[in-house]
Amino acid sequence: MTQFGNSKTFDLYSALEGSNLDLPYIESGIMAGFPSPAEDFLDLSIDLNQELIRNPSSTFYARVKGDSMNDAGISDGDLLIIDKSLETTNGKIAVCFIDGEFTVKRIKIEKDCCWLVPANTDFNPIKVTEENDFLIWGIVIYVIKSL
Amino acid sequence: MFALVDCNNFYASCERVFRPDLIGKPIVVLSNNDGCVIARSNETKALNIPMGAPAYQFQEIFTKNNVTVFSTNFALYGDMSSRVMSILSTFCNDIEIYSIDEAFLQYDGFELFSLEDIGKKIKQTIYKSTGIPVSVGFAKTKALAKAANKIAKKFPDKTGGVYIIDTEAKREKALKWLNVEDVWGIGHQHAKRLEYHNVKTAFDFIQMSDAWVKKNMSIIGLRLKRELEGNRTLEIEESKAKKTIATTRSFDKNYTTFDQLKERVMTFSVTCAEKLRKQKCCCNAVMVFVHTNFFREDLPQYSRNIVVKLPYSTNSSIEIARFAAIGLVKIFKAGYQYKKAGVVVMDIVPDMPNQLNIFENSNPKHKDLMKAVDKINRDLGQDKVKLAAQSLDRKWKMKQESRSPRYSTKLSEIILVKA
Numbered sequence: 001m002t003q004f005g006n007s008k009t010f011d012l013y014s015a016l017e018g019s020n021l022d023l024p025y026i027e028s029g030i031m032a033g034f035p036s037p038a039e040d041f042l043d044l045s046i047d048l049n050q051e052l053i054r055n056p057s058s059t060f061y062a063r064v065k066g067d068s069m070n071d072a073g074i075s076d077g078d079l080l081i082i083d084k085s086l087e088t089t090n091g092k093i094a095v096c097f098i099d100g101e102f103t104v105k106r107i108k109i110e111k112d113c114c115w116l117v118p119a120n121t122d123f124n125p126i127k128v129t130e131e132n133d134f135l136i137w138g139i140v141i142y143v144i145k146s147l
Numbered sequence: 148m149f150a151l152v153d154c155n156n157f158y159a160s161c162e163r164v165f166r167p168d169l170i171g172k173p174i175v176v177l178s179n180n181d182g183c184v185i186a187r188s189n190e191t192k193a194l195n196i197p198m199g200a201p202a203y204q205f206q207e208i209f210t211k212n213n214v215t216v217f218s219t220n221f222a223l224y225g226d227m228s229s230r231v232m233s234i235l236s237t238f239c240n241d242i243e244i245y246s247i248d249e250a251f252l253q254y255d256g257f258e259l260f261s262l263e264d265i266g267k268k269i270k271q272t273i274y275k276s277t278g279i280p281v282s283v284g285f286a287k288t289k290a291l292a293k294a295a296n297k298i299a300k301k302f303p304d305k306t307g308g309v310y311i312i313d314t315e316a317k318r319e320k321a322l323k324w325l326n327v328e329d330v331w332g333i334g335h336q337h338a339k340r341l342e343y344h345n346v347k348t349a350f351d352f353i354q355m356s357d358a359w360v361k362k363n364m365s366i367i368g369l370r371l372k373r374e375l376e377g378n379r380t381l382e383i384e385e386s387k388a389k390k391t392i393a394t395t396r397s398f399d400k401n402y403t404t405f406d407q408l409k410e411r412v413m414t415f416s417v418t419c420a421e422k423l424r425k426q427k428c429c430c431n432a433v434m435v436f437v438h439t440n441f442f443r444e445d446l447p448q449y450s451r452n453i454v455v456k457l458p459y460s461t462n463s464s465i466e467i468a469r470f471a472a473i474g475l476v477k478i479f480k481a482g483y484q485y486k487k488a489g490v491v492v493m494d495i496v497p498d499m500p501n502q503l504n505i506f507e508n509s510n511p512k513h514k515d516l517m518k519a520v521d522k523i524n525r526d527l528g529q530d531k532v533k534l535a536a537q538s539l540d541r542k543w544k545m546k547q548e549s550r551s552p553r554y555s556t557k558l559s560e561i562i563l564v565k566a
């Protein structure tokens with residue numbers, strides 16, 4: 001590990017194998033002259049795949065269409081990161097499949113029924129009954145939006 | 148003990164993960180070029196639509212029964228498979244990925260644990276995490292684990308999708324239930340011969356003498372017999388490189404000229420070479436085959452293959468394509484309407500410093516060239532760099548009229564959710 005004078009030691013992170021994020025790469029080869037002192041530290045980069053995705057095997061992505069979740073910070077065109085492996089608990093935002101389509105809503109579990117609660121006063125909560133063709137597909141863990 | 152974990156109707160199940168509306172409905176998945184049925188959901192099986200059914204013959208039946216038809220979506224199936232396998236590998240260190248949808252796990256020294264519980268946990272975890280239903284069979288040997296899995300799959304209500312053959316009585320019962328043609332490793336030919344000798348079940352099979360089995364089915368058959376008798380002869384195999392790699396396609400229409408076929412064979416060679424380089428291997432032989440459309444009995448039929456032994460081992464696209472072309476020249480005959488061709492690279496060895504041949508050697512410059520080509524094609528998209536013998540303007544298109552989106556591997560094709 002390199003140390004500069006008395007400055008603190010640097011933490012080195014190893015690159016995640018199989019990640020899609022390219023790490024900067026410099027071909028050293030055999031060159032004359034003074035080597036770049038920065039070269040030893042090029043693997044200090046942030047890999048969002050590793051930071052945001054705990055369970056790669058159960059993580060999927062989805063695109064949002066509609067405004068019913070605006071007040072929860074989920075808007076039209078946003079990208080959702082979904083983890084299918086997580087348990088559904090009261091208050092979680094989930095991607096559900098109801099009567100033939102995917103929808104994203106907050107889950108409210110009551111004694112004998114379940115509500116899909118929008119985050120926009122223009123929309124009404126949906127009561128899920130036995131008559132609905134319904135399943136909770138996965139839990140939303142992050143929203144990526146372009147500003 | 149071994150566990151065999153097998154995904155139920157894997158391709159159909161992959162489609163259903165992203166189309167929950169199709170749960171409980173009949174689905175078929177068609178082969179490359181939408182040729183014939185290669186996967187069916189249980190509902191389709193109940194309609195007596197057989198495996199391998201030619202799509203064009205069954206069109207009416209599909210429509211009449213509301214069968215949803217999918218073209219193959221190997222990007223999706225491959226990704227879902229790797230998810231399932233990577234979850235499995237968290238359960239057990241000794242794992243052999245046997246095919247795209249099944250894996251053996253070795254559970255030695257788990258006497259104090261309930262295998263039933265482990266099986267259920269595997270099943271639940273995979274279903275919850277990926278949406279893919281699996282069945283789990285446990286037994287003392289791999290062949291029996293296969294049989295246990297079949298039982299788990301066949302009787303989901305009774306077994307809950309997990310079945311353990313752990314007593315002699317269960318083993319005997321399973322073997323008496325299992326048809327000999329469904330025994331792991333007994334092919335259609337052997338099954339026919341066995342049936343001639345009145346061997347109908349796996350149990351009948353192990354009553355045959357060792358000598359007969361060895362004579363008629365070689366040492367492999369004998370090993371299988373041992374396995375079914377409950378004597379462990381097969382172990383978990385380390386993931387090893389494939390022994391052959393094949394790239395074959397049916398054409399969208401019939402081809403008649405040498406140049407048309409050559410272009411295809413060149414492209415298949417390049418694909419095989421890419422696969423070789425991906426698994427860091429070289430091949431020592433290349434097989435090329437061509438044939439006409441066997442279903443068109445009104446047309447003259449021709450089918451021929453040739454194995455070209457290479458003077459040195461290689462994984463260079465250029466070299467493999469060149470040898471494949473030599474093979475094609477030898478087997479091509481004018482006057483036929485060709486429907487299918489393929490390139491199979493064989494005698495695969497690890498890509499190591501080659502034994503030098505005194506007269507002829509692989510061009511060492513190709514190694515760097517191929518590295519560069521692979522990198523460009525990886526970065527800029529498939530087939531940006533081609534051999535000149537591959538047509539430049541031609542975009543080879545597979546007939547894939549009903550392929551589902553690549554939900555899990557392409558950002559532009561992910562699911563849409565209403566908010």
